[in-house]
Amino acid sequence: MENKRIDEPTGTETVGHEWDGIEELDTPMPRWWLWTFYLTILFSVGYVIAYPAWPLVDKATAGVLGWSSRGELAKEIDAADLARESVREALARVPIERLPEDSALMAQAVAGGRAAFKVNCSQCHGSGAAGSQELGYPNLNDDDWLWGGDLKAIEYTLTHGIRQAGHDETRTSQMPPFAGAFDPAQLDALVSHVLSLSGKGQTSPAGAQLYADTCVACHGASGEGDRAVGAPRLNDAIWLRGSSREAIMRQILNPRMGMMPKWEGRLDPVTIKMLAAYVHSLGGGEDFVEVAEDPEVEVDEQP
Amino acid sequence: MNNPDHPGGKAERDRSVVVEDGLAKTNEPVSSAVAEPGAAARRHEPHEPPRQHLQEKLYKPREPVHNKRIDGPFRRFKWFVMLVTLGIYYVTPWLRWDRGPYAPDQAVLVDMANRRFYMFGIEIWPHEFYFVAGLLIMAGIGLFLVTSAVGRAWCGYACPQTVWTDLYQHVDRLIDGDRNARIRLDRAPWTWGKVFRRGFKWTIYALIGLITGGAWILYFADAPTLFRDFFAGEAAPIAYVTVAILTLTTVTLGGFMREQVCIYMCPWPRIQSAMLDEKSLIVTYKDWRGEPRGSLKKAKKQPEAFGDCIDCMQCVQVCPTGIDIREGPQIGCITCALCIDACDKVMAEIGRPRGLIDYATLEDCEREAKGETPRSPWRTLLRPRTVAYSLIWGSIGLALLFLLGVRSHTELTVSPDRNPPFMLMSDGSVRNSYTLKLRNMESRPRDMELSIEDLPGALMWSDTIRRADAASAQTVTVPADQTQTVRAYVMVPAGTPARDFTFRVTSQDEQRETDAVETRFSAPGDDQ
Numbered sequence: 159m160e161n162k163r164i165d166e167p168t169g170t171e172t173v174g175h176e177w178d179g180i181e182e183l184d185t186p187m188p189r190w191w192l193w194t195f196y197l198t199i200l201f202s203v204g205y206v207i208a209y210p211a212w213p214l215v216d217k218a219t220a221g222v223l224g225w226s227s228r229g230e231l232a233k234e235i236d237a238a239d240l241a242r243e244s245v246r247e248a249l250a251r252v253p254i255e256r257l258p259e260d261s262a263l264m265a266q267a268v269a270g271g272r273a274a275f276k277v278n279c280s281q282c283h284g285s286g287a288a289g290s291q292e293l294g295y296p297n298l299n300d301d302d303w304l305w306g307g308d309l310k311a312i313e314y315t316l317t318h319g320i321r322q323a324g325h326d327e328t329r330t331s332q333m334p335p336f337a338g339a340f341d342p343a344q345l346d347a348l349v350s351h352v353l354s355l356s357g358k359g360q361t362s363p364a365g366a367q368l369y370a371d372t373c374v375a376c377h378g379a380s381g382e383g384d385r386a387v388g389a390p391r392l393n394d395a396i397w398l399r400g401s402s403r404e405a406i407m408r409q410i411l412n413p414r415m416g417m418m419p420k421w422e423g424r425l426d427p428v429t430i431k432m433l434a435a436y437v438h439s440l441g442g443g444e445d446f447v448e449v450a451e452d453p454e455v456e457v458d459e460q461p
Numbered sequence: 462m463n464n465p466d467h468p469g470g471k472a473e474r475d476r477s478v479v480v481e482d483g484l485a486k487t488n489e490p491v492s493s494a495v496a497e498p499g500a501a502a503r504r505h506e507p508h509e510p511p512r513q514h515l516q517e518k519l520y521k522p523r524e525p526v527h528n529k530r531i532d533g534p535f536r537r538f539k540w541f542v543m544l545v546t547l548g549i550y551y552v553t554p555w556l557r558w559d560r561g562p563y564a565p566d567q568a569v570l571v572d573m574a575n576r577r578f579y580m581f582g583i584e585i586w587p588h589e590f591y592f593v594a595g596l597l598i599m600a601g602i603g604l605f606l607v608t609s610a611v612g613r614a615w616c617g618y619a620c621p622q623t624v625w626t627d628l629y630q631h632v633d634r635l636i637d638g639d640r641n642a643r644i645r646l647d648r649a650p651w652t653w654g655k656v657f658r659r660g661f662k663w664t665i666y667a668l669i670g671l672i673t674g675g676a677w678i679l680y681f682a683d684a685p686t687l688f689r690d691f692f693a694g695e696a697a698p699i700a701y702v703t704v705a706i707l708t709l710t711t712v713t714l715g716g717f718m719r720e721q722v723c724i725y726m727c728p729w730p731r732i733q734s735a736m737l738d739e740k741s742l743i744v745t746y747k748d749w750r751g752e753p754r755g756s757l758k759k760a761k762k763q764p765e766a767f768g769d770c771i772d773c774m775q776c777v778q779v780c781p782t783g784i785d786i787r788e789g790p791q792i793g794c795i796t797c798a799l800c801i802d803a804c805d806k807v808m809a810e811i812g813r814p815r816g817l818i819d820y821a822t823l824e825d826c827e828r829e830a831k832g833e834t835p836r837s838p839w840r841t842l843l844r845p846r847t848v849a850y851s852l853i854w855g856s857i858g859l860a861l862l863f864l865l866g867v868r869s870h871t872e873l874t875v876s877p878d879r880n881p882p883f884m885l886m887s888d889g890s891v892r893n894s895y896t897l898k899l900r901n902m903e904s905r906p907r908d909m910e911l912s913i914e915d916l917p918g919a920l921m922w923s924d925t926i927r928r929a930d931a932a933s934a935q936t937v938t939v940p941a942d943q944t945q946t947v948r949a950y951v952m953v954p955a956g957t958p959a960r961d962f963t964f965r966v967t968s969q970d971e972q973r974e975t976d977a978v979e980t981r982f983s984a985p986g987d988d989q
Contacts, residue, residue, distance in 0.1 A: 284880070284881075286881050288881035288884075301928075395955070439924060441892060441950045445929075
């Protein structure tokens with residue numbers, strides 16, 4: 159750089175660059191800055207030896223300390239699991255019908271269930287557990303239960319599923335299709351009678367007769383349903399697949415049956431317990447009545 | 462210093478025209494507004510405007526200040542303020558204040574972990590931080606008030622930098638002796654004696670710093686417990702880090718940088734220089750009385766030729782920031798008035814009236830110089846500006862006190878469920894879910910009644926109250942000093958349209974504090 163010269167007022171040499179009359183002084187760096195810089199170089203040498211540093215073909219050098227961010231994460235997850243362990247152990251010990259007695263444990267179970275619900279259940283039932291009428295996924299917030307709404311019934315449904323193929327203990331039932339069984343007038347009368355059970359229409363003797371002949375066995379004389387076979391109540395305001403005449407007609411002629419997978423084997427019993435507690439807590443949960451009849455419920459020590 | 466009109470040096474060549482490749486180019490800058498096309502491309506030769514040598518260095522190395530010991534009314538007042546401020550700082554964390562079994566018993570406590578700020582009978586929650594903000598604003602306006610009334614009194618007496626610098630200067634004096642001994646020691650070579658002396662003094666510096674930093678953390682946790690844990694090595698790492706940092710800053714700022722903090726680092730002198738005017742009280746040298754300076758001997762020979770100042774330099778020697786007040790008001794003057802003490806003492810010894818250096822306003826000085834009687838400095842206290850500041854300061858204080866007095870210790874927030882907005886029940890009735898937060902700001906558990914208003918036929922239950930017990934009002938026990946989350950289910954009979962209604966919470970004690978929140982009940986067919 160031939161333009162280098164000593165700047166008069168400061169006595170410092172310029173770097174030699176110039177642009178439109180603006181030049182740059184080559185001010186030496188402060189001593190403390192340089193020493194800090196040398197220290198960082200020293201530090202980096204130690205760091206490269208101790209920690210993963212140089213990227214190689216498929217992975218970086220490991221460093222003598224053996225530290226890795228993955229290992230750090232695993233450690234933290236282990237610690238979190240360990241912290242949860244006592245809650246999980248307590249949950250495993252308590253039979254689900256006794257869970258509400260311990261409100262703190264219940265609250266923890268509900269919180270755990272809420273997280274598990276978002277991961278495993280919200281795909282069908284929705285993140286707010288409101289289900290879908292169009293697709294026939296039941297709403298879990300209300301007080302209408304096909305198979306029972308106490309903690310134990312919910313846990314059973316979760317464990318064994320509904321109409322799970324190839325599983326003996328699954329909840330199952332079948333409504334036969336009535337396509338071709340009725341002529342249009344009969345069908346119309348039957349639908350009217352079904353609607354009248356919840357006060358929505360006028361019944362007729364013919365309709366009542368048809369209902370008594372074909373439907374009472376499962377749905378009950380006044381449409382109260384039967385939880386033993388999962389037969390829906392027909393005399394309430396909640397309709398899984400719609401309350402219009404067309405919807406009911408379609409369901410009589412060619413019934414659609416819901417299916418829920420069994421979660422046994424996919425989720426551990428404690429998670430299922432927590433899910434049951436969460437679903438029960440959504441506002442429609444029923445009390446477990448059998449506890450009073452059988453107070454000597456054995457505490458299962460084997461989780 | 463730079464004067465482009467008179468370029469110095471005869472070696473300067475004419476730079477107005479540059480010949481390059483046999484082509485003359487003007488070296489005058491051409492504005493793009495008037496230049497012909499291509500003018501910008503014709504560069505003029507780079508050169509810098511001619512300069513003369515700068516007269517002064519830009520950097521001034523620190524001259525150590527070895528202030529001489531002085532006694533007098535202002536020095537005693539300074540001792541008093543030092544005692545009070547340090548006392549407040551070190552003692553406050555140890556004061557106890559009984560708040561019952563559910564709250565800490567430390568009088569002043571900033572409880573970061575539980576997000577509470579305790580100050581004697583007052584407890585501040587995070588959402589009430591405007592009280593703290595109000596206090597800080599009051600502190601700011603208080604500084605303005607003090608400045609307009611008595612000048613830089615904060616700098617001179619109460620500023621922590623001043624107090625700790627003063628403390629360290631006393632340590633200097635106790636270890637190394639007074640001004641002359643310290644100057645001698647400074648100049649002395651590094652013998653073992655000096656090393657030992659310096660080591661001893663700096664150890665005391667460090668101890669003072671440690672005590673200062675150590676007291677700070679006691680404001681943030683239970684003082685006796687933290688004190689024990691700290692020395693047992695069981696306190697939180699942040700406690701040790703904080704103490705280390707504060708020890709370092711105390712020693713650096715109070716022990717070594719001292720007046721440089723006031724002169725170079727602190728923004729407050731700059732703000733104050735904008736607030737001072739001819740009516741402000743400052744420490745000033747009455748030059749019409751003192752000038753011209755002359756020694757006692759000279760003054761004896763020609764009494765009429767010399768002023769009162771005998772140039773004894775006492776005012777300079779006692780100054781903790783090392784300035785000469787006779788040069789006039791300056792940013793280095795923190796108005797600690799020690800020079801007044803020194804000058805008054807000298808004046809008394811030589812039998813001249815006191816107050817050659819004194820607290821006065823510029824107006825008074827002018828008046829006095831003209832031979833009129835000066836007004837009392839106390840008159841400066843009462844003038845429109847100080848009255849206005851006092852009124853603002855006082856009204857903020859009163860407003861804060863009023864707010865503090867009428868604030869409710871019970872609060873409710875409501876957040877309706879949006880997914881799903883409403884729920885049809887099997888009997889046709891409609892249910893909504895709400896997440897309620899009941900805040901109990903008393904340090905005792907309280908029963909609170911939660912009720913529904915303007916929603917006929919509504920029943921309410923919750924995650925802990927069974928549906929069988931549903932009613933239009935429920936009682937919830939909220940733990941001391943906490944916020945209780947309640948998931949409330951509200952159900953109305955079939956056919957009730959969507960409408961706005963109110964949740965009300967009422968504390969079930971003699972206070973009967975209440976809070977109400979309006980929210981919406983959603984139902985089928987609700988557009989909102």
